[in-house]
Amino acid sequence: MPRTVKGSITIEGYEIPITNPNKPLWPEMGITKAMYLQKLAAIAPYLLHYCQNRLLTTIRYPHGVPGEFFYQKNAPEPLPDFVKTAEQDGIHYILLNGLPELLWLGNLAALEFHPSLHYAGNTLPCEWMIDLDPSRKEEPRIMEAASIVGKVLHSLGLDSVPKTSGATGIQIVIPINQGITFDELRVIGHFVGQFVTQKHPDLFTLERLKKHRSDKIYFDYLQHYHGKTLAAPYTPRARTGATVSTPLLWKEVESNVSPLDYHLLNIEERLQAVGDLIAALPPQPVEQVIRHLNIKKPGR
Numbered sequence: 001m002p003r004t005v006k007g008s009i010t011i012e013g014y015e016i017p018i019t020n021p022n023k024p025l026w027p028e029m030g031i032t033k034a035m036y037l038q039k040l041a042a043i044a045p046y047l048l049h050y051c052q053n054r055l056l057t058t059i060r061y062p063h064g065v066p067g068e069f070f071y072q073k074n075a076p077e078p079l080p081d082f083v084k085t086a087e088q089d090g091i092h093y094i095l096l097n098g099l100p101e102l103l104w105l106g107n108l109a110a111l112e113f114h115p116s117l118h119y120a121g122n123t124l125p126c127e128w129m130i131d132l133d134p135s136r137k138e139e140p141r142i143m144e145a146a147s148i149v150g151k152v153l154h155s156l157g158l159d160s161v162p163k164t165s166g167a168t169g170i171q172i173v174i175p176i177n178q179g180i181t182f183d184e185l186r187v188i189g190h191f192v193g194q195f196v197t198q199k200h201p202d203l204f205t206l207e208r209l210k211k212h213r214s215d216k217i218y219f220d221y222l223q224h225y226h227g228k229t230l231a232a233p234y235t236p237r238a239r240t241g242a243t244v245s246t247p248l249l250w251k252e253v254e255s256n257v258s259p260l261d262y263h264l265l266n267i268e269e270r271l272q273a274v275g276d277l278i279a280a281l282p283p284q285p286v287e288q289v290i291r292h293l294n295i296k297k298p299g300r
Contacts, residue, residue, distance in 0.1 A: 009037075014082045014100040018107050025064040025109065026242040031264060033107070039236075039264045040106045043244070044099050046276050047113065047234040054115035054126070055086060055093035057229050061111050065238045072110070080104060086120035089227070095120060111238040112166075114229040117182075123226055127278075128174040128185045128286065130192070131165075131220040131230060135205075135213040139168055143256045145203055145217045146170040150250060152192055158284045161277050164259040166237030166245035171230060173247070177283045182225050184290050189221025191293060233278055236264055246270065247277040 007018045021034035031039075040047075061069045075085045075094045082100045085092040096102060096113065105113075117125050132145050146162045149172050153160050160174045176185075190206075196219060197204040205216035223230060231237065231245045246262035262270055 009103070011100045011103060012098065014080070016080075016100060016104050016107065023064065023109075025061065025111065026264070027064060028240060029242045029263070029265065031242055033109070036111075036236075036264070037103055037106045039267070040102055041099065042268045043234050043271065044102055046271060047232060048096065048098065048102065049276070049279065050232045050234070051096040051113055051115045053095055053097060053119045054117075055088055055091075055120055056096045056116075057114040058094075058105060058110035059112040059114070059238060061109050061238050064109070065111065065240070065242075069111075069238065076108070088120070093120070111236055113232045113235040115232050116227070116229055117224055118226055123182075124178060125176065125180065125182050125185060125224065125226075128176050128180075128189075129224050129230055130172040130174075130189060131218075131223050132170045132172070133218040133220050134168045135210060135218065136215055137168065139217065140256075141203060142168070142170055142217065142259070143253045145200075146172065146253050147250070148196055148200060148203070149192065149219075150253070152196060156192075156289050158286065158289065159281060160284070161247050161281055162250065162253050163233055163247040163278070164243070164245055164262065165231050166235065166243045166259070167231075167239055168259065170259070171245075173233070173278050174286065175278065175281050175283045176286050180286055180290070185224060185286070186221060187293060188286065188289055189224065193219040193221050233276075234267070249274070249277065 005020055008015050023033045025031050025033055025036050058072045059069055060072055061067050073091050075092050084095045086095055134142055150160055158174055160172050163171050193206050197206055204219045205213050206219055207213045233245055235245050237243045241260050242264040244262050244267045
């Protein structure tokens, strides 16, 4: 049996154990655990922005991709002193608040990071996301679908940022002001979803059951809700190609960029070139759409 290689690194004064740094995590890409930790450190300023003080679900692949995996919601024991948690519904979630926590999770082969859509201890959304989920393994129309949704939102006075999920789908991200509720966003999402499905019935569907969607793209406005998660911007994905969930320019969507184009081996170059496209967009006037649709808050 091969000897386990162990070591440690010190980050911000905290010692983080590192085991088996040469373990292949994405073998076809030549990405070992040591390389993965280096890449996590490079994207940390971007990834952490969308994970801090949120309830974290990770997906761990102890033997790399492809291989057995499991979802981790409850924080594993024992926890290092620098890892903080928050409790909700009996689950003690990790708060991914800094680089030490990120690299500690990376050493545990946490390859995906799915934060809650609200802050710990809060019930209000941090942003608004619409998830476009293909029904086919390969969907050449996904950028066309994203473009249509982006234009509808723009017609409502809302600018947005498309991002690859890192898998096959696309999420449309709309920064918002604090105070808007998940239920209000669901009403707007349903309104936009109905509109695009009526205008493009061969492309979109609001059908939740995958077996009833045929080859249509699911306009998912329901996943964006309290207690649910979506892939964080800049999270790696445990997929062939080591893809990363990457915000896009609308001109890239129009040129039919592939979700496979951005991965752990080129995401640093990408970020140096364009920065954080989501953070660059100010909160959008969703309140005006709410008033226009006459959405009433509870109790009014």
